[in-house]
Amino acid sequence: MDLLGNMLGGFAVALQPVNIAAALLGALVGTATGVLPGLGVLGAMAILMPITIHFSAVTGLIMLAGIYYGAMYGGSTTAILLRIPGESGSIVTTIDGYEFARKGRAGAALMICAVGSFIAGTISIVGLSLFTTLLADVALRFSSPEFCLLALLGGLTLVRITGNDPAQNMVMLLIGMALATIGVDAVSGDTRFTFNTSTLALGFDLVPVALGLYGLSELFHVLASNEGFPRATTVRLREMIPTRREWSRAWPAIVRGSGIGFLIGLLPGPGSLTSTFASYGVEKAIARKHRDEFGKGAIEGFAGPEAANNAVATSALVPVLSLGIPFTPNVALMLGALIVQGIQPGPLLLSQHPNVVWGLLASMYIGNVALLALNLPLVGMWVRLLRVPQYTLIAFIFAVSFIGVYTMRNSYWDLCVLVGFGVVGSVLRQIGFDLAPMILGLVIGPIFEKALRETLFLSGGDLTIFVTRPISAVLSALCVVAVVGPTIAVWITRGNRLSQQS
Amino acid sequence: MRMLVVMTIAASLSPAGSLAQAADDPFPTKPVTLTVNYGAGGGSDAIARALGRALEKPLKQPVAIENIAGGAGTRGVTAVVTAEPDGYQIGVATNSPMTIAVHTVKGLSWGNPSTYDILGGIGIVYNTICIQADSPLKTLDDVVKYAKENPGKLKVASIAGGINQYTWDAFAKKANINVRFVPYSGDADGVASFLGKNTELAALTWPGLKAQVEVGKARPLAVFGPERMSSNPDVPTFKELGYDVVTTSDYVVYAPKGIPEAKRRVLVEAVKQAVSDPDFMRVLTAQNIQVQFTDGEKMTRQFTEIFNATAPSTPSGK
Numbered sequence: 001m002d003l004l005g006n007m008l009g010g011f012a013v014a015l016q017p018v019n020i021a022a023a024l025l026g027a028l029v030g031t032a033t034g035v036l037p038g039l040g041v042l043g044a045m046a047i048l049m050p051i052t053i054h055f056s057a058v059t060g061l062i063m064l065a066g067i068y069y070g071a072m073y074g075g076s077t078t079a080i081l082l083r084i085p086g087e088s089g090s091i092v093t094t095i096d097g098y099e100f101a102r103k104g105r106a107g108a109a110l111m112i113c114a115v116g117s118f119i120a121g122t123i124s125i126v127g128l129s130l131f132t133t134l135l136a137d138v139a140l141r142f143s144s145p146e147f148c149l150l151a152l153l154g155g156l157t158l159v160r161i162t163g164n165d166p167a168q169n170m171v172m173l174l175i176g177m178a179l180a181t182i183g184v185d186a187v188s189g190d191t192r193f194t195f196n197t198s199t200l201a202l203g204f205d206l207v208p209v210a211l212g213l214y215g216l217s218e219l220f221h222v223l224a225s226n227e228g229f230p231r232a233t234t235v236r237l238r239e240m241i242p243t244r245r246e247w248s249r250a251w252p253a254i255v256r257g258s259g260i261g262f263l264i265g266l267l268p269g270p271g272s273l274t275s276t277f278a279s280y281g282v283e284k285a286i287a288r289k290h291r292d293e294f295g296k297g298a299i300e301g302f303a304g305p306e307a308a309n310n311a312v313a314t315s316a317l318v319p320v321l322s323l324g325i326p327f328t329p330n331v332a333l334m335l336g337a338l339i340v341q342g343i344q345p346g347p348l349l350l351s352q353h354p355n356v357v358w359g360l361l362a363s364m365y366i367g368n369v370a371l372l373a374l375n376l377p378l379v380g381m382w383v384r385l386l387r388v389p390q391y392t393l394i395a396f397i398f399a400v401s402f403i404g405v406y407t408m409r410n411s412y413w414d415l416c417v418l419v420g421f422g423v424v425g426s427v428l429r430q431i432g433f434d435l436a437p438m439i440l441g442l443v444i445g446p447i448f449e450k451a452l453r454e455t456l457f458l459s460g461g462d463l464t465i466f467v468t469r470p471i472s473a474v475l476s477a478l479c480v481v482a483v484v485g486p487t488i489a490v491w492i493t494r495g496n497r498l499s500q501q502s
Numbered sequence: 503m504r505m506l507v508v509m510t511i512a513a514s515l516s517p518a519g520s521l522a523q524a525a526d527d528p529f530p531t532k533p534v535t536l537t538v539n540y541g542a543g544g545g546s547d548a549i550a551r552a553l554g555r556a557l558e559k560p561l562k563q564p565v566a567i568e569n570i571a572g573g574a575g576t577r578g579v580t581a582v583v584t585a586e587p588d589g590y591q592i593g594v595a596t597n598s599p600m601t602i603a604v605h606t607v608k609g610l611s612w613g614n615p616s617t618y619d620i621l622g623g624i625g626i627v628y629n630t631i632c633i634q635a636d637s638p639l640k641t642l643d644d645v646v647k648y649a650k651e652n653p654g655k656l657k658v659a660s661i662a663g664g665i666n667q668y669t670w671d672a673f674a675k676k677a678n679i680n681v682r683f684v685p686y687s688g689d690a691d692g693v694a695s696f697l698g699k700n701t702e703l704a705a706l707t708w709p710g711l712k713a714q715v716e717v718g719k720a721r722p723l724a725v726f727g728p729e730r731m732s733s734n735p736d737v738p739t740f741k742e743l744g745y746d747v748v749t750t751s752d753y754v755v756y757a758p759k760g761i762p763e764a765k766r767r768v769l770v771e772a773v774k775q776a777v778s779d780p781d782f783m784r785v786l787t788a789q790n791i792q793v794q795f796t797d798g799e800k801m802t803r804q805f806t807e808i809f810n811a812t813a814p815s816t817p818s819g820k
Contacts, residue, residue, distance in 0.1 A: 346713025
């Protein structure tokens, strides 16, 4: 068994004391980063990157990976307790996770997320260990035309994920997409809509916008109303353990979320965010009995997405380990840790440095167990966090958010964006608009635009490329279904009703 | 971080520091800041960190790495060239922001290479054209012949607006061929598209493609370097094949204009030593960058040439 031998070799590396320590440190820093809003995964990885130089390549890589998947565990905490996403991958969790917590089940929600993250992490590592090379080849079949259609399909279907009018959501989506065009154009390198200023050329980064729209506006809301965060009156063990009925609803969503996240992680783009939206959309679409609960605290609405973002953190390693191609900044940073050590990333990494790859994979099994062990006891502590006086908590979150956003790229502009979108978010909430489609637009806008332009360059302006490639043809068909499907469904139900009446 | 820089500059302007610089003034007497124009973790960052450690030996002072990303790499350059020319603020960058993005990013306080001071080149990135390994077209001549007979049929994956497009355009003009140019936003995207067989050709950097050449997925036709690469002497140059197009991307160490000559000499000497540092060479070699010290004056001439050549024909609205 070649695989078994490789895996055992990996565990021999991962179980060295220094590497166990690296996995634990990474997991711990990752959890903290995830919990604290504004402090991004990328920032934390970048700050600790230089430390890795003093250790071997595999140790550095184990630590950086630990931060990445550790943050996905922590990100849900503030989303559930305070309706403030700790990471952009937890934005969706603010919808149902928070409502679930308001029913007095905050502890149970956190526990479901921790266990779900563990399951997703483990499923993905098994997938990664078994199929890395095969998956990389599949991922290469997706190119610009497919990305373009995936983004379009995402936009068309996900405008229906919240309870609001789809037309209203579509407007928010388009505003988000328009905002994303400001700054440096990814295709030509030209600056657009910047009024010749170098400040606007920085564009609207996802982190300050998301934190402003969700975090700051939530704080403004709490300050302006007397409602406050949900209060945890008692923290008894019974209330922290999900009931059997809750589990039976959570686990299928967790498994589906893991699968969705794993597939999305193979592709370029901010997978941790898009996968959570996709998982939420799927859960809502297939829900039969509990459909009305979505938006009001459906377990599937946060169990699935929180599993999805963890699966992404693992499967995003596939293109980088098998091809040497980094599709996200987080993974590019991990490549940097290899380069600094004088190791050349690429398709030969696996055969030239098997210890690095298998050691990393083995460490992720250990890291996920450690994170579960770390996060379960923390649940009680996080729930008690709600007992901290609100004036302290709010001031603290403000401070952390500002520090986090500033450290990202040392720019005052990002702080202006943070505050500006805090105000915009408050106003939009007051008048009843949903913020999720706007964030989604900001994320898929650049993917859609870039992929569309690349596709048209590739085909020389010929639009038939979207139906002549097999995968594209399927995706195009799905897009058509997404547009006309709901209308037809309405006609059918109306027709049925009419025929029943007559 | 910026505040810290401002504060150290202020400190250096205090009366003791501003007394006439005697030639034997000890320099440096405090940490030097090395700014890199991309975020932590990328290839440029790895080079900056390796360079910083290598510079600490001859300078005998700590070298702090500062990442200032954004503006297609121009923001970091702005931070360096607008700093006080006291020798304590230097930067490392490739020619891309300084010769190409400088034309497209608006509102910059600097311009052609005479507005800053290049201390020296430290590494050379070759540009190359590769073809699918299983293509029936074997040599560059085959490709040119096929492209002439089938205008617009071949596709090449490359990067828009940068040195890659500039190089490709120059070659296509010399060869008089019509190949569909498909621009991607970086090596990763371009290589992925090429590996997915969306294009027959890839006109990218040698570091971006070398790993794929090694596993037999890409076949190099030639490189645009002034001479063959020492690591791959079997790959010809375009020049020897009859297409006189020579371009490279160079990593340079630069500083604001006006550093006192004595201090400048110390810095240049330190850079020269750093380039031969084995750890530094290892980091660059892992990225398939040719390690080589090039004189600052020569680098400035080379930059000016590309700056002028790209100024009028910079693509816009693509």
